[in-house]
Amino acid sequence: MLFCRFYKVIWPLFSLVFLFILGGCSIYHPKPLTTAAVEANLKVPKVAVLQVEALKLEHPILRPVKIDLRNGLNPDEAAVLAVLLNPTLRAERDRRGLAIAQLVQAGVLPNPQVAYGRDFVVGGNTAGTVTAYGFGASWDITSLITLLPKIESARANVRSVDLDVAWVEWQAAQAARISVFKVASLEAELAAAQEADQALRENVVTLKKAVDLHEKTVLDLSAAESTSADARLTALGLEQELAKERLALNRAMGFPPGTPARVEPPRLSAMFLPPSESELTVGLETRRLDFLALKAGYESQDASLRAAILAQFPKISLGFSRAGDTSNVQTLGYGVTVDIPIFDRNQGTIGTERATREKLFDEYTARVFQARSDIATALSDIRLLNAQVAEAEKAVPALERLVATAKAALDEGNTDVISYYQSRYNLILRKVELLKLKQQLVEAWIALEIASGRYLPQARLS
Numbered sequence: 001m002l003f004c005r006f007y008k009v010i011w012p013l014f015s016l017v018f019l020f021i022l023g024g025c026s027i028y029h030p031k032p033l034t035t036a037a038v039e040a041n042l043k044v045p046k047v048a049v050l051q052v053e054a055l056k057l058e059h060p061i062l063r064p065v066k067i068d069l070r071n072g073l074n075p076d077e078a079a080v081l082a083v084l085l086n087p088t089l090r091a092e093r094d095r096r097g098l099a100i101a102q103l104v105q106a107g108v109l110p111n112p113q114v115a116y117g118r119d120f121v122v123g124g125n126t127a128g129t130v131t132a133y134g135f136g137a138s139w140d141i142t143s144l145i146t147l148l149p150k151i152e153s154a155r156a157n158v159r160s161v162d163l164d165v166a167w168v169e170w171q172a173a174q175a176a177r178i179s180v181f182k183v184a185s186l187e188a189e190l191a192a193a194q195e196a197d198q199a200l201r202e203n204v205v206t207l208k209k210a211v212d213l214h215e216k217t218v219l220d221l222s223a224a225e226s227t228s229a230d231a232r233l234t235a236l237g238l239e240q241e242l243a244k245e246r247l248a249l250n251r252a253m254g255f256p257p258g259t260p261a262r263v264e265p266p267r268l269s270a271m272f273l274p275p276s277e278s279e280l281t282v283g284l285e286t287r288r289l290d291f292l293a294l295k296a297g298y299e300s301q302d303a304s305l306r307a308a309i310l311a312q313f314p315k316i317s318l319g320f321s322r323a324g325d326t327s328n329v330q331t332l333g334y335g336v337t338v339d340i341p342i343f344d345r346n347q348g349t350i351g352t353e354r355a356t357r358e359k360l361f362d363e364y365t366a367r368v369f370q371a372r373s374d375i376a377t378a379l380s381d382i383r384l385l386n387a388q389v390a391e392a393e394k395a396v397p398a399l400e401r402l403v404a405t406a407k408a409a410l411d412e413g414n415t416d417v418i419s420y421y422q423s424r425y426n427l428i429l430r431k432v433e434l435l436k437l438k439q440q441l442v443e444a445w446i447a448l449e450i451a452s453g454r455y456l457p458q459a460r461l462s
Helices: 002-023 035-042 047-055 075-085 087-106 147-212 218-253 277-281 289-310 347-412 417-452
Strands: 113-119 132-140 316-324 330-338
Touching: 035 087, 047 075, 075 087, 075 147, 075 218, 087 147, 132 330, 147 218, 147 289, 147 417, 218 417, 277 347, 277 417, 289 347, 347 417
Parallel strands: none
Antiparallel strands: 113 132, 132 316, 316 330
16 A cells, blocks of 8 residues: 555656657767678778868868869879778868867756655554655855856867867878879889899990800909899889889778779979968968867866866855655755865865976977978978078989990990990989989978968979
8 A cells, every 4th residue: 555655756857858858869879890780981982072071071171173083193193092082081070070079068057856755654542643745946156156167178179179070181191192192203203213223234245245256255244234133123122112102092091902003103393482481481380280289288277277276166056945744744844965175175176287287288289399490400401401402403414424425336346236235224323313312302292281280382393
C-alpha cells in the first residue's frame, strides 16, 4: 500500500523530468575505425570535383586557381590541391570543431538543483496527521560572475584556431610548391646527367677500339672508364632523388604513392629582386597568420586569467523551499549557501593561467625575433645565389665555345677524344650545377614568402 502511494506520486514527476532532459540530449552515433572507412576517407575526388573546390577556395593568403592538369601540374595548382586533399590538414581543421564546442560549453550555465520528498505516516499516534512533504530548489549564482570572461576566452580561442589552421595550410601549400620546383629541376638535371653518361659511355667504346688498335693506352681507357662510372653514379643518384621527390609531392598533395604526378616545368628564374628588408618587416605582425593566431590565443588566455581571478569570489547558492509536516503545518522559506574561502582561493588555477599567459607573451616575442631573422637570412641567401647563378651562367657560354673548339680540333686530328669528351662532360656538369643553383634560388624565394607571410609579386622574377 505504501509502495503504491509512493509510485503514484513519484513516477509522474520522474517521467516529466526524464522526458524534459531527453529532449535536449545528443544521440550517440557510432563511427567504427575500419579499413574501409579509412580508405573511403583517403579516396581522392574526381578532377571535376577538385576543379570546383579549387575555384571556391577561401583562404587569407592562398588564391583560388583553375585546375587544368592536361599540361601537367604547376606550383599554384599543387599548392591548392595540398590544401584540399592533404589528410594532415583535415586533422588540423578538426580542431575548429573542438574550439566551437568549447565556445558552446563556455556559455552554458550550471543546472539548477531541485529536491522533493514525502514522509508517510506509518504508525504511532496517527490521529489528525497527514503525509509530510518537502520541496526545494537552488542555483549557483556565482557562475554569472565568470560567464562573460569565459565566453570571451572561448571566442578568442576560436579565432586563434582558425588562424593557426590557415597558417598550417599556407605552409603545406608552400611545401607543395617547392616540391613541384624540385621535381622540375631534378628532371632537367637528370636529363643532363643521362646525356653526360651516354656521351662518356660512347667515349669508353671508342677508346676500347683505339686500345685494340694500339692508338691509345690502357691508362687512357682506365681514366675514361673512371669518368664514365662517376657520370653513371651521378645519374643514378639524381634518379633516386627524383623518385623520392615525386613521392614527397604526392604525399604533400594527398595523392596515393603510386599516382603519376606529371609536373608542368616552371621557369627557373636566373635573378630574383626581392623587396627591401624594411619593406618586408613593416606590418609583419599584422600580416603573418601565426602571429595573428598567437595574438588571439594571448587574448583568450588573458580572458581565462580574468575568469580565474573572478572565480575567487565565494560560491553562493540561492534556494527556496516549501514543506509541510505531519501536523499539516505549511512552511515557505529560502536559503543561502556561501563557501568560506579559507583554504581554496583558486590560487592554483590563477597561478597556472598567469604562467600560461607569460609563456604565450614570451613565445610571441621569440616568434617575432625568429621571423625577422628568417627574413634577413632568406634575403642574404637570395643575394648570394643571384651572384652564383650569374657567374654560373657566364661560365656556360665559355664552356660551350671550348667544347666547339675541341670538337673542331678532334675532327682535324689536332686533339684526342679524351680531351673532347672531358670538356663536354665539364659543360654538362656546369649546366647541372646551374640548375641546382636556380632550384636553391626558388627555395630561398619561397622561404622568404613564408617568413614575410605573403606572396611576393612574380613580376620581380627575371
